[in-house]
Amino acid sequence: MIAKLVNFFGDPQYRARRRQLFVIILAMTLAADFLVRRDHVEGFWQAIPGWGALYGFIACFLIVFVSKFLGHQGKLMRREDYYD
Amino acid sequence: MIEWVHPGMVYIFGALLIPLFKGRRRQGYLLLVTLLALSAVFSLSPGQYTVFSYTGKEIILGQVDKLSILFAWVFSLMGLIGTVYALQVRGAGEHVAAFLYVGSALGVVFAGDFLSLFLFWELMAFASAYLVFAQGGKAALAAGFRYLLVHIAGGLCLLGGIVLHYAAAGSIQFGPLNGGGAAFYLILTGFILNAAVPPLNAWLTDAYPEATVTGAVFMSAFTTKTAVYVLLRGFPGTEVLIWLGAVMAIYGVVYAVLENDARRLLAYHIVSQVGYMVAGVGIGTEMAVNGASAHAFAHILYKGLLFMGAGAVIFVTGRRKLTELGGLYKQMPVTLFLYMIGAFSISAFPFFSGFVSKSMVIAAATGDGRSLIALMLILASSGTFLHTGLKLPYYMFFGKDSGLKAKEPPTNMLIAMTIAASLCLLIGIFPDLLYRLLPYSVDFHPYTGVHITETMGLLLFTGLGFALFLKHLDPERTISLDTDWFYRTGARWLMWFARRPLTRYEEVVSDFSNSLVLKPHTAIAKLGLWFDQHIVDGVVNGVATGLIRCATQLRQLQSGILSQYALGIVAGLVACLLLYGFL
Numbered sequence: 254m255i256a257k258l259v260n261f262f263g264d265p266q267y268r269a270r271r272r273q274l275f276v277i278i279l280a281m282t283l284a285a286d287f288l289v290r291r292d293h294v295e296g297f298w299q300a301i302p303g304w305g306a307l308y309g310f311i312a313c314f315l316i317v318f319v320s321k322f323l324g325h326q327g328k329l330m331r332r333e334d335y336y337d
Numbered sequence: 338m339i340e341w342v343h344p345g346m347v348y349i350f351g352a353l354l355i356p357l358f359k360g361r362r363r364q365g366y367l368l369l370v371t372l373l374a375l376s377a378v379f380s381l382s383p384g385q386y387t388v389f390s391y392t393g394k395e396i397i398l399g400q401v402d403k404l405s406i407l408f409a410w411v412f413s414l415m416g417l418i419g420t421v422y423a424l425q426v427r428g429a430g431e432h433v434a435a436f437l438y439v440g441s442a443l444g445v446v447f448a449g450d451f452l453s454l455f456l457f458w459e460l461m462a463f464a465s466a467y468l469v470f471a472q473g474g475k476a477a478l479a480a481g482f483r484y485l486l487v488h489i490a491g492g493l494c495l496l497g498g499i500v501l502h503y504a505a506a507g508s509i510q511f512g513p514l515n516g517g518g519a520a521f522y523l524i525l526t527g528f529i530l531n532a533a534v535p536p537l538n539a540w541l542t543d544a545y546p547e548a549t550v551t552g553a554v555f556m557s558a559f560t561t562k563t564a565v566y567v568l569l570r571g572f573p574g575t576e577v578l579i580w581l582g583a584v585m586a587i588y589g590v591v592y593a594v595l596e597n598d599a600r601r602l603l604a605y606h607i608v609s610q611v612g613y614m615v616a617g618v619g620i621g622t623e624m625a626v627n628g629a630s631a632h633a634f635a636h637i638l639y640k641g642l643l644f645m646g647a648g649a650v651i652f653v654t655g656r657r658k659l660t661e662l663g664g665l666y667k668q669m670p671v672t673l674f675l676y677m678i679g680a681f682s683i684s685a686f687p688f689f690s691g692f693v694s695k696s697m698v699i700a701a702a703t704g705d706g707r708s709l710i711a712l713m714l715i716l717a718s719s720g721t722f723l724h725t726g727l728k729l730p731y732y733m734f735f736g737k738d739s740g741l742k743a744k745e746p747p748t749n750m751l752i753a754m755t756i757a758a759s760l761c762l763l764i765g766i767f768p769d770l771l772y773r774l775l776p777y778s779v780d781f782h783p784y785t786g787v788h789i790t791e792t793m794g795l796l797l798f799t800g801l802g803f804a805l806f807l808k809h810l811d812p813e814r815t816i817s818l819d820t821d822w823f824y825r826t827g828a829r830w831l832m833w834f835a836r837r838p839l840t841r842y843e844e845v846v847s848d849f850s851n852s853l854v855l856k857p858h859t860a861i862a863k864l865g866l867w868f869d870q871h872i873v874d875g876v877v878n879g880v881a882t883g884l885i886r887c888a889t890q891l892r893q894l895q896s897g898i899l900s901q902y903a904l905g906i907v908a909g910l911v912a913c914l915l916l917y918g919f920l
Contacts, residue, residue, distance in 0.1 A: 305795040
């Protein structure tokens with residue numbers, strides 16, 4: 254069972270189905286966030302429907318590109334033999 | 338009746354006998370010790386045990402309360418899991434070091450005074466350094482020494498703080514510290530160094546990936562979490578820790594983007610995750626202390642699991658860089674499956690352990706009116722899933738097929754991973770099991786509708802970002818400069834200084850002494866020698882030669898002929914008479 258499950262995520266023949274499944278889950282998550290009851294929220298952002306999805310996407314973008322910028326332009330990334 | 342059995346002592350004394358056993362017996366013995374320690378934890382009840390006086394100071398080896406019991410539980414569980422994972426290791430040394438390491442971490446947990454805390458603290462550093470040295474090779478040796486030097490420096494900071502604290506307070510009892518001052522900051526520095534708070538973080542990401550496959554599993558669990566524990570005891574509510582923690586959570590995530598070494602990437606996520614705990618300590622409310630403790634507990638298990646998964650890949654392929662791995666999902670499906678449970682736990686998916694602990698820290702931050710901190714921590718959550726849950730498994734198990742021959746790791750490794758994975762799920766599904774162990778009573782419900790949809794949205798849309806920006810995330814064959822640059826390059830400058838200016842200075846000084854001191858001395862000595870050889874020796878030799886000559890001449894007078902003697906006497910008499918007559 255584990256092998257089958259893992260194979261579904263790895264085998265290129267299921268690529269289209271994986272993509273479909275992912276889009277459906279994304280849509281369902283977003284829809285659920287709009288439908289959920291918000292009678293008790295902790296942070297102000299929790300009152301905004303869809304905030305989690307937006308923040309997640311923006312966070313991902315920022316983390317990838319700011320880090321790579323620091324790595325390349327900020328010279329944090331160096332050749333593997335830098336210390337040798 | 339014995340009042341209590343110190344679980345740490347079970348490990349420490351247990352370690353001493355390991356070399357006496359071999360093969361299956363040793364494996365049985367190792368498991369027996371870990372189970373004995375677990376049962377010792379099981380039978381703990383709050384109180385103070387093993388209290389004695391040493392040079393007039395009160396030493397407490399058994400400060401047992403809810404907080405110490407919580408950490409003892411997770412430390413001894415991880416001791417068991419790590420030992421099962423390491424059962425195939427043949428050499429006794431690694432097992433002894435690992436047991437001393439776990440034992441001393443438990444020693445710190447139950448230490449009620451600074452003196453015993455410090456001793457266990459140092460034992461922990463030395464025992465864990467062995468787990469790096471045991472890997473062998475130049476890189477591990479160098480990283481091990483750097484690790485040890487940094488920890489000795491941190492230990493000295495701590496010791497300095499303890500001495501000053503004793504001088505000021507007159508007591509070495511370990512409790513909440515406040516008020517600032519040198520002692521306060523020195524002890525805090527010693528503690529946050531072990532918690533890997535930037536800029537004092539580089540020892541962790543430098544050394545852990547160089548340790549043995551099994552050693553790194555132990556290391557991922559104990560040093561930083563022991564530090565979180567002592568911070569919880571000594572510095573709850575210290576404002577600076579909130580910001581350090583939040584920055585730390587993002588710092589680890591940023592470096593994880595740049596990282597190519599699988600275990601170094603995970604190590605950066607230790608830094609990031611400990612950030613939540615440090616921030617929790619800084620906030621210091623009951624909810625925050627609970628959150629930090631719960632997160633430490635959950636973290637040890639899932640991070641151990643992640644290190645075991647990555648370790649299993651390194652164990653069977655011998656490769657550690659993401660650029661050299663890929664396509665292993667067919668050969669290692671079980672490892673991948675178990676690894677992913679750890680990845681979902683650290684990413685805080687609902688029904689996995691991180692969800693019920695991480696959210697507590699974030700809720701504590703919002704509850705304390707610190708929205709910015711909460712948002713920083715949530716941002717780091719997105720990064721955690723991005724790397725640990727997506728980037729690392731993608732490039733290790735999927736992605737471009739590396740063509741490496743691989744298979745599932747030995748059964749004991751899979752069993753250890755299964756135990757950890759089960760605990761991650763157990764905590765995620767039944768959070769009350771963990772909440773009951775927390776130091777304060779818990780009034781927190783992680784499974785609210787909005788919390789679930791918000792988290793799923795955050796994580797899945799991070800996943801969308803990953804899918805869209807995948808090309809930009811390709812690992813590169815580089816290393817990243819961290820704060821270890823200062824002492825690694827600093828050491829090079831020191832060596833340059835020793836080889837160039839210092840050597841040159843030494844040459845100048847010796848030249849000076851040669852021309853101004855040594856040469857005149859030699860000349861005077863030569864003159865003395867000449868005087869001795871020519872004048873003194875000449876006089877002595879001349880007198881001696883003269884005497885010999887005189888004696889030879891005189892001897893010729895002694896011919897032995899009586900008539901010549903008589904003539905001589907007569908001549909003498911005549912000479913006397915003549916002399917007398919003239920005078």
